[in-house]
Amino acid sequence: MHRIIIGRHGEDTMSRGSDTNTGRRRMDQAANLLVRATEALLQASDELELLEQICLIGAEADHRLAWIGYAGPPPGRKVTVMARAGQAVDYLSDIPISWNDDEFGQGPTGIAIRSGQPFVVSDTRSEPIFAPWREKAELYGIRSSVALPVGEGEQRIGALMFYSAQPGMFDAQVVGMLMGVARNLSHGIATLRMRARHQQIAKELAESEQRYRSLVELAPDAIVVHGHGSILFANHAAIHAFGASSWAPLTGRPVLDLVHPDSRGDALERLDSPPPGHILNHYRLLRLDGTAFEAEVLACSISFRGLPARLLVVRDISERTRVQETLLQTAKLATLGEMAAGLVHELSQPLNIIRLAAEGALMLIERDKANQEFQTQQFALIAEQCERTAEIIDDIRIFSRRDTTPIQVFDAALAVRSAIEVLDGQFRPDGIAVHHELPPVPLPVRGRRVQLEQVMLNLLNNAHHALRDSKDSMPADWSGEIFVRAARRDDHVEIVITDNGPGLPESMKTHLFEPFFTTKEAGRGTGLGLSVSHGLITAMKGSLSLRDSPAGASFAISLPLDLDAAGPLPLPALSPALAQAGSGDSHILVVDDEATAAQTLARYLRELGYRVSIAGTGIEAWKLFSEDPADVVITDLRMPAGNGEQLVEKLRDYDPLLPIVIVTGHLGATERVAANLEDDRCAVLKKPVALGQLGELVTVFLQPPT
Known part of the structure; x- marks a missing residue:
């Protein structure tokens, strides 16, 4: 209950002005004011409108003036008039009122706000604290007043004031009634503000949504x-990206319908156990028409319609992937360019042996000095060197192609060995030895083998250049050495390439994997090698790093071991006896625009007992086949009139089960045709071709199906 503060001369004044009828009338007015104010509170929808209504009700209750002031913040603590009503409204004009502890804050309003208690001035003429406002109060006929605090504690808003033309009009009972008005006003203001805040929050929430x-x-x-x-x-972007429509919507579909089989394993794992936080992954996704595209997917957990859900932000990176593939191919071709001189040397060696052996044998045959054993040795030597040449060409073919092979499990040790063999011949002329320590068992990893080979070639080339260029600055008895080690380390494969060269300056180590950063002189390096290599290894979920080494430079590749991978299955061996199973009833069509190659091949097949026809173009071959269908067709791909691919398409239309052997030396076509056509009734062989392998393949194709 509030304590009523009364001015020092208030009691006498109240006593002189009080009688039974007057007291009853004051109580009736106060009670009526409380009732009407309560009704106004229940109907109010706006704070300022409520304040004005309360002041108007106070004026109609025979008060000379009713007004409401809000307490301002420190340091000024001014009281701002928010609403007023009555005959003496002009009394408030130019009156400084505050609730500060100063001259203008010692009046009834300031005391009520500071103390939280109602303050009564029974007679304005005799109350000392009212002295600053007495003259003006007299002018407007004001003789008594009450100031009522609105709000409690820290939530105090201001004060409600009533002024009367008669002294002693606010006794304890009247003040109690009016305090009910102030309390209700306080609650009403709080309710209206809460409602306004709620409406504002709802509006802001709607706007935010x-x-x-x-x-x-x-x-x-x-x-x-x-x-x-x-x-x-x-x-809308998702609907467009996945090719959805009103008759083929995305909503309601399983999200796995949008994931390519290559990425479905990872997606299933994350569906079963969503990781916390924001996770960025690379996936191969599917549009509703079945076409695939590469995408970055940012995923996080959210609440959707009150239930737990996952939000996916999908960005199509197909174009970026194409650019990266172009960059990758550029880096590969740059590496091939640096390797060109060494590759020429590698190819010239077996070709030189072939030529020497062939011309030497011809000379001795002409002089009748070449017995059967010598001829056999020479031709075996030629065949061996041809195989060596074929291996070099095959390595170039694999490395130079634009890699579109699917991600699969392969032997990392085999890829390392292949890269060493490609470059080994380039190291020897510079006196650089390559030592390798590779395990006898496979090291299965998941990715693309040609990409690991590219990384190895780049690291080996860098070591080669560093050793060769530093030779003059090394001691006389120094010789360059490169050490390559591959081994299993728990659940990872570790490949380390170390050289005994001068190493790398500390200032360069932090920039090694940045694009276009190179330690080589102008015109010799693209600055793409290590950057591309780092990206390739990262894409395989591995790491490429520079290791501390007491001498030279040491790079380490770490790749996750594929523990679930089955070992590579050996290819079925063809029995040599099958090469003797030729039959004169079997017709073989040989198609090659190189007449010498076609005739040599035909001679070999006839020797095996087959009937052979020869055509020089695809058009001529189709004509011969139409007149005399063959049991097996052996064809080149690149020919001047009607290429081999067109011929194969016609043959497949004629007989989908017709055995076809495609022989080609074209780098790009080999992989493309192998991917599109190769099956159990079509084989692709790369030039130079081993006659024995071709003969066995033809024999297998001619066997009746089991």
Whole structure:
């Protein structure tokens, strides 16, 4: 209950002005004011309108003036008039009122706000604290007043004031009634403010939701929300990205329908156990028409319609991937360019042996000095050197192609060995020895073998250049050495390439894997090698790093071991006896625009007992085949009139089960044709071809199906 503060001369004045009828009338007015003020509170919808209504009700209750002031903040603590009503409203004009502890804050309003208690001035003429306002109060006929605090404690808002033309009009009972008005006003203001705040929050929430909805709908990236694997929401970009429509919507579909089989394993794992936080991954996704595209997917957990869900932001990176592949191919070709001189040397060696052996044998045959054993040795030597040449060409073919092979499990040790063999011949002329320590068992990793070979070639080339260029600055008895080691380390494969050269300056180590950074002189390095290599190894979920080494430079590759991978299956061996199973009833069509190659091949097949026809173009071959269908067709790909691919298409249309052997030396076509055509009735062989292998393959194709 509030304590009433009364001015020092208030009691006498109240006594002189009090009688039974007057007291009853004051109580009736106060009670009526409380009732009407309560009704106004219940109907109020606006704070300022409520304040004005309370002041108007106070004026109609025979008060000379009713007004409400709000307490301002420190340091000024001014009291601002918010509403007023009555005959003496002009009394408030130019009156400084505050609730500060100063001259203008010692009046009834300031005391009520500071103390939280009602303050009564029974007679303005005799109350000392009212001295600053007495003259003006007299002018407007004000003789008594009461100031009522509005709000409690730290939530005190201000004060409600009533002024009367008669002294002693505010006794304890009247003040008690009016305090009810002030308390109700306080609650009403709090309710209206809470309602206004709620409406503002609801408005801001609606605006925020609309903004975010607009952002989501207008976002260039596809945004998908799924719950327990079922799509709940997709924005316009997602509908466009996945090729959906009103008759083929995304919502309701399993999210795995949008994931390519290559990435489905990872997606299933994350569906079963969603990781915390924001996770960025690379996936191969599917549009509704079945076409695949590369994408970055940012995923996080959210609440959607009150239920747990996952939000996916999908960005199509197909174009970026194409650019990266172009960059990768550029780096590969740059490496090939640096290797060109060594490759020429590698090819010239077996070709030189072939020529020497052939011309030497011809000379001795002409002079009748070449017995059967000598001829056999020479031709075996030629065949051996041809195989060596074929291996070199095959390595170049694999490395130079644009890699579109699928991700698969391969032997990392075999890829390391292949890279060493390609470059080994280039190290020897510079007096550089390569030592390798590779395990006898496979090291299965998942990725693309040609990409690991490219990384190895780049690191070996860098070591080669560093050793060769530093030779003059090394001691006389120094010789360059490169050490390559591959081994299993727990659940990882570790490949380390170390040289005994001068090493790398500390200032360069932090920039090694940045694009276009090179330690080589102008015109010799692209600055792409280590950057591309780092990207390739990272894409295989591994790491490429520079290690501390007491001498030279040491690079380490770490790749996750594929523990679930089955070992590579050996190719079935063809029995040599099958090469003797030729039959004159079997017709073989040989197609090659190189007449010498076609005739040599035909001679070999006839010797095996087959009937052989020869054509020099695809058009001529189709004509011969139409007139006399063959049991097996052996064809080149690149020919001047009607190429081999067109011929194969016609033959497949004629007989889908017709055995076809494609022989080609074209680098790009080999992989393309192998991917598109090779099956159990079509084989692709790379030039130079081993006659024995070809003969066995023809024999297998001619065997009746089991």
